[in-house]
Amino acid sequence: xxxxPMSFHQxxxxxxxxxxxxxxxxxxTERFTLNRVAGLASxxxxxxxxxxxxxxxxxxxxxxxxxxxxxEANVTSVGGQVHWASDAQEANEIVLDLARSRSVKRVxxxxxxxxxxIELNQALISGGVDVVESDLGEYIIQLAGETPSHIIAxxxxxxxxxxxxxxxxxxxxxxxxDPVEMTATARSALREVFLQSxxxxxxxxxxxxxxxxxAIVTNEGNASLTVTAPRIHVAMMGIERVVPTLDDLAVMLLxxxxxxxxxxxxxxxxxxxxxxxxxxxxPEELHVVLLDNGRSRLVGTxxxxxxxxxxxxxCLNACPVYQQIGGHAYGSVYSGPIGAVLTPSLDRExxxxxxxxxxxxxxxxxxxxxxxIDIPRMLLALRAETVRSGKANQWVRIGxxxxxxxxxxPWLFRCGxxxxxxxxxxxxxxxxxxxxxxxxxSWTQSREFPVIASRTFSEEMRDREEGSGDE
Amino acid sequence: MNESRGxxxxxxxxxxVGAPVESRPAPPTPxxxxxxxxxxxxxxxxxxxxxxxVHRSDRRELTVEIVLRILRDAGVNRLISWAPNDLPIxxxxxxxxxxxxxxxxxxxxxxxxTLGRDWAAMATADAGLTGAVGGLADTGTIVLRSGPGRxxxxxxxxxxxxxxxxxxLVHPTLSAFMGECGELVGCSSHVxxxxxxxxxxxxxxxxxxxxxxxxxxxxxxxxxxCNPIKEFEAAQATTxxxxxxxxxxxxxLVQ
Amino acid sequence: xxxxxxxxxxxxxxxxxxxxxxxGLATLRLLERLGVKVIVPSGQTCCGQPAxxxxxxxxxxxxxxxxxxxxxxxxxxxxxxxxxxxxxxVHRYRELLADDPAYASKAERVAARTYELSQxxxxxxxxxxxxxxxxxxxxxxPSCHLLRGLGVRSAPSQLLDSIADARCVSFPGAEDCCxxxxxxxxxxxxxSSAMLDRKLDxxxxxxxxxxxxxxxxxxxxxxGGLKRRGSNVAVRHLAExxxxxx
Numbered sequence: 001x002x003x004x005p006m007s008f009h010q011x012x013x014x015x016x017x018x019x020x021x022x023x024x025x026x027x028x029t030e031r032f033t034l035n036r037v038a039g040l041a042s043x044x045x046x047x048x049x050x051x052x053x054x055x056x057x058x059x060x061x062x063x064x065x066x067x068x069x070x071x072e073a074n075v076t077s078v079g080g081q082v083h084w085a086s087d088a089q090e091a092n093e094i095v096l097d098l099a100r101s102r103s104v105k106r107v108x109x110x111x112x113x114x115x116x117x118i119e120l121n122q123a124l125i126s127g128g129v130d131v132v133e134s135d136l137g138e139y140i141i142q143l144a145g146e147t148p149s150h151i152i153a154x155x156x157x158x159x160x161x162x163x164x165x166x167x168x169x170x171x172x173x174x175x176x177x178d179p180v181e182m183t184a185t186a187r188s189a190l191r192e193v194f195l196q197s198x199x200x201x202x203x204x205x206x207x208x209x210x211x212x213x214x215a216i217v218t219n220e221g222n223a224s225l226t227v228t229a230p231r232i233h234v235a236m237m238g239i240e241r242v243v244p245t246l247d248d249l250a251v252m253l254l255x256x257x258x259x260x261x262x263x264x265x266x267x268x269x270x271x272x273x274x275x276x277x278x279x280x281x282x283p284e285e286l287h288v289v290l291l292d293n294g295r296s297r298l299v300g301t302x303x304x305x306x307x308x309x310x311x312x313x314x315c316l317n318a319c320p321v322y323q324q325i326g327g328h329a330y331g332s333v334y335s336g337p338i339g340a341v342l343t344p345s346l347d348r349e350x351x352x353x354x355x356x357x358x359x360x361x362x363x364x365x366x367x368x369x370x371x372x373i374d375i376p377r378m379l380l381a382l383r384a385e386t387v388r389s390g391k392a393n394q395w396v397r398i399g400x401x402x403x404x405x406x407x408x409x410p411w412l413f414r415c416g417x418x419x420x421x422x423x424x425x426x427x428x429x430x431x432x433x434x435x436x437x438x439x440x441x442s443w444t445q446s447r448e449f450p451v452i453a454s455r456t457f458s459e460e461m462r463d464r465e466e467g468s469g470d471e
Numbered sequence: 472m473n474e475s476r477g478x479x480x481x482x483x484x485x486x487x488v489g490a491p492v493e494s495r496p497a498p499p500t501p502x503x504x505x506x507x508x509x510x511x512x513x514x515x516x517x518x519x520x521x522x523x524x525v526h527r528s529d530r531r532e533l534t535v536e537i538v539l540r541i542l543r544d545a546g547v548n549r550l551i552s553w554a555p556n557d558l559p560i561x562x563x564x565x566x567x568x569x570x571x572x573x574x575x576x577x578x579x580x581x582x583x584x585t586l587g588r589d590w591a592a593m594a595t596a597d598a599g600l601t602g603a604v605g606g607l608a609d610t611g612t613i614v615l616r617s618g619p620g621r622x623x624x625x626x627x628x629x630x631x632x633x634x635x636x637x638x639x640l641v642h643p644t645l646s647a648f649m650g651e652c653g654e655l656v657g658c659s660s661h662v663x664x665x666x667x668x669x670x671x672x673x674x675x676x677x678x679x680x681x682x683x684x685x686x687x688x689x690x691x692x693x694x695x696x697c698n699p700i701k702e703f704e705a706a707q708a709t710t711x712x713x714x715x716x717x718x719x720x721x722x723x724l725v726q
Numbered sequence: 727x728x729x730x731x732x733x734x735x736x737x738x739x740x741x742x743x744x745x746x747x748x749x750g751l752a753t754l755r756l757l758e759r760l761g762v763k764v765i766v767p768s769g770q771t772c773c774g775q776p777a778x779x780x781x782x783x784x785x786x787x788x789x790x791x792x793x794x795x796x797x798x799x800x801x802x803x804x805x806x807x808x809x810x811x812x813x814x815x816v817h818r819y820r821e822l823l824a825d826d827p828a829y830a831s832k833a834e835r836v837a838a839r840t841y842e843l844s845q846x847x848x849x850x851x852x853x854x855x856x857x858x859x860x861x862x863x864x865x866x867x868p869s870c871h872l873l874r875g876l877g878v879r880s881a882p883s884q885l886l887d888s889i890a891d892a893r894c895v896s897f898p899g900a901e902d903c904c905x906x907x908x909x910x911x912x913x914x915x916x917x918s919s920a921m922l923d924r925k926l927d928x929x930x931x932x933x934x935x936x937x938x939x940x941x942x943x944x945x946x947x948x949x950g951g952l953k954r955r956g957s958n959v960a961v962r963h964l965a966e967x968x969x970x971x972x
Binding site for chain 1: 473475476478479480482483484486487489490492493494495496517521562575577590591594609610612617618619620621622623624627628635644645646648649650653656657659660661662663664665666667668669670671672673674675676677679681682683684695707715
């Protein structure tokens with residue numbers, strides 16, 4: 001996965017300074033958060049459902065190879081073709097080969113995080129195949145040449161005026177800031193694309209092993225059209241997105257939309273089982289591309305549970321860090337708490353070890369996750385791994401090593417505290433430090449730092465002990 | 472590519488080594504079904520809550536009348552319709568034609584004829600007329616199944632969608648539907664669960680409808696006798712009764 | 727009135743010790759006032775959470791072992807005036823030392839008898855009204871490890887509601903993280919400050935004249951921000967307001 005040229009901290013500064021982004025994030029995350037609560041409240045026993053959903057995901061992951069084989073067998077038996085891709089390059093080659101061999105000039109796409117992960121659009125375009133995104137938010141950012149900033153609402157960072165101007169510039173329509181008009185513009189522009197593209201490419205929310213079915217959910221209906229009108233349907237799926245049976249699928253669907261947007265069900269839930277069978281429409285060919293790209297290596301590890309994620313986006317909405325910096329700051333396709341675990345886990349060699357640090361471990365994500373993934377635990381595991389592998393900041397390591405030595409020798413601890421107190425005495429102003437030296441200076445950029453007490457608690461206790469002789 | 476298949480499966484297997492297999496969750500205890508009238512009332516309530524327009528009919532003549540009225544009020548000139556044998560009420564399509572509405576899309580015979588991939592004619596339709604193979608009361612969802620004589624574009628392309636749903640096919644929940652009709656899903660190329668009209672809030676979180684799918688969805692809930700839907704006799708035979716637990720399968724989820 | 731004699735060990739925590747001893751002294755006074763015999767083991771230093779959060783597990787383990795040895799000298803329950811240190815001892819110690827034959831069971835034992843202060847008052851002593859009195863308008867900030875880690879939801883509010891003459895006010899985003907997060911406050915200083923700003927805006931807007939929390943880390947972060955703003959809103963540890971009597 002590529003990261004953008006700026007460093008994480010630069011991206012963060014940039015995001016924090018973007019007042020408009022902050023307003024948009026506030027509005028969106030708050031709305032989704034409230035909706036999620038209401039959505040789950042409509043279930044008589046939401047906790048039991050979440051427990052079931054978690055159990056289904058973990059069970060599946062614990063027999064993932066068997067379910068994948070079953071899934072493949074059933075997709076094949078209903079006339080579909082399954083392709084296995086170890087990495088991004090292979091996946092892109094598979095799709096490009098299919099496009100070339102079937103004389104595909106244009107691909108219409110519905111939302112697929114996996115396709116963004118592997119940068120499929122660029123690969124297709126370089127290969128001479130045109131690609132058009134059909135999800136309204138994705139369409140907007142495609143026109144703008146940007147990447148999505150939220151799993152569920154990709155254009156959350158754009159105002160209506162910006163979008164209106166964008167449509168005017170790129171499509172030659174009159175500028176408007178009315179969402180209804182803009183939606184109508186997009187609808188008619190994309191209609192042609194749906195009906196005349198040779199290949200439709202979609203993601204997969206869940207693959208059902210027992211039937212070889214693909215479950216795809218949207219509110220717009222763009223996926224429904226993507227998988228119906230073109231001659232060839234290619235479905236991109238991470239290997240972890242399989243569920244055993246239709247009954248299990250029903251459980252997952254109970255929590256997916258409620259956690260994402262608060263709806264009980266998205267407007268369109270499409271279950272596709274093989275290409276057309278004597279139908280007047282529907283694809284002639286159905287191809288499922290199963291993508292590994294680092295997932296298989298996570299099975300059974302400390303971060304293996306991240307594969308249970310169903311991409312609802314609830315953790316993004318709940319995360320106080322995401323609420324401040326938005327998705328682009330994370331620098332990769334997956335942002336927020338899920339991204340902070342998934343990105344460094346899938347791309348071990350990449351520049352991602354700062355992402356798990358961008359968390360105060362508040363646990364809000366774990367509270368809202370429909371499958372109860374313990375994200376803070378995994379962030380800590382990743383931090384420990386960074387230290388173990390020698391990639392951590394050496395000053396931090398030295399600092400804690402020294403601290404540990406002092407903390408396991410009480411007299412040394414007392415001396416240390418005393419010494420720091422002495423040293424900092426001259427910088428106090430009314431009992432507070434206004435400026436700390438680097439690398440602690442970021443504290444005092446916005447806060448005063450308290451002084452060390454003139455008598456620490458343990459000094460007080462020792463005084464009493466010496467005084468009373470009782471304790 | 473076969474190499475990748477083997478390599479991927481091998482990596483997954485070796486990751487699993489030593490880890491306990493998590494057991495499947497036990498099936499939940501099913502909730503007894505409420506009586507049929509409250510089930511249908513719930514369906515209507517939920518469907519209206521997501522923006523569908525629900526009509527009810529207890530007589531064949533009324534059903535035809537309602538469909539014609541909807542089409543007339545919307546100024547429909549061109550209609551895509553499912554084949555007559557695939558609609559729950561016979562004569563609907565014919566009535567539309569008699570009222571001056573032009574049919575576009577696949578020709579009327581029940582047997583499948585591919586259209587080639589020229590969807591241009593269908594794209595000019597003002598409305599699509601379908602049946603439905605089920606309804607979900609807790610979410611106000613209609614279930615549509617593609618097949619010969621049942622093009623998907625009927626419920627996707629036109630700005631107006633009219634679905635005729637026999638009330639006997641309304642299930643309490645998605646789980647209930649899957650429990651009973653799972654096999655149907657497995658043998659259909661496309662089963663769509665449609666909950667209200669197409670919508671998005673991608674522009675500044677402002678809700679707009681009719682993005683790509685229909686802007687208006689009408690559900691005609693009919694309480695009178697309907698044609699048996701082919702290959703689906705089993706569902707037809709099941710009636711919503713006051714009996715508890717009747718319509719829930721043993722795999723059903725606590726709702 | 728049962729004849730049980732309550733006896734506890736007080737583990738003050740490093741931040742209370744060095745930065746906010748008043749909270750430790752108040753905790754001591756409060757417990758004694760309620761008839762609890764309090765032992766303060768000498769040689770306390772740090773539970774090891776900062777090292778643990780930074781991924782320095784070997785250092786964290788060393789501090790955990792040291793602390794466990796300290797606390798195992800007595801079999802009395804342990805009271806900690808900090809949600810985050812409480813969570814560390816209760817949940818993380820047993821995980822950190824699960825593979826250490828010498829310490830695994832000790833860690834379990836210590837975890838099983840460790841309580842955060844408000845948890846101890848509510849679950850063990852079963853008190854809500856400790857006889858405190860002060861004229862304050864209080865905004866309570868639940869720290870993340872207390873709320874979501876230890877699951878302590880209502881005890882602090884119930885204790886605060888029982889203070890005579892005090893009024894508790896709610897504010898939006900009360901359960902959101904204040905942005906301290908230990909080393910996060912420095913490593914991710916800008917984000918931490920942005921989170922703090924939001925918290926402070928809400929607190930100031932609520933009309934409270936006092937912010938109360940059960941964690942010295944949150945308190946020093948919030949107080950540091952309020953001071954920088956020139957605000958008069960007071961900042962107190964739960965123990966400090968509970969020993970007030972006008």
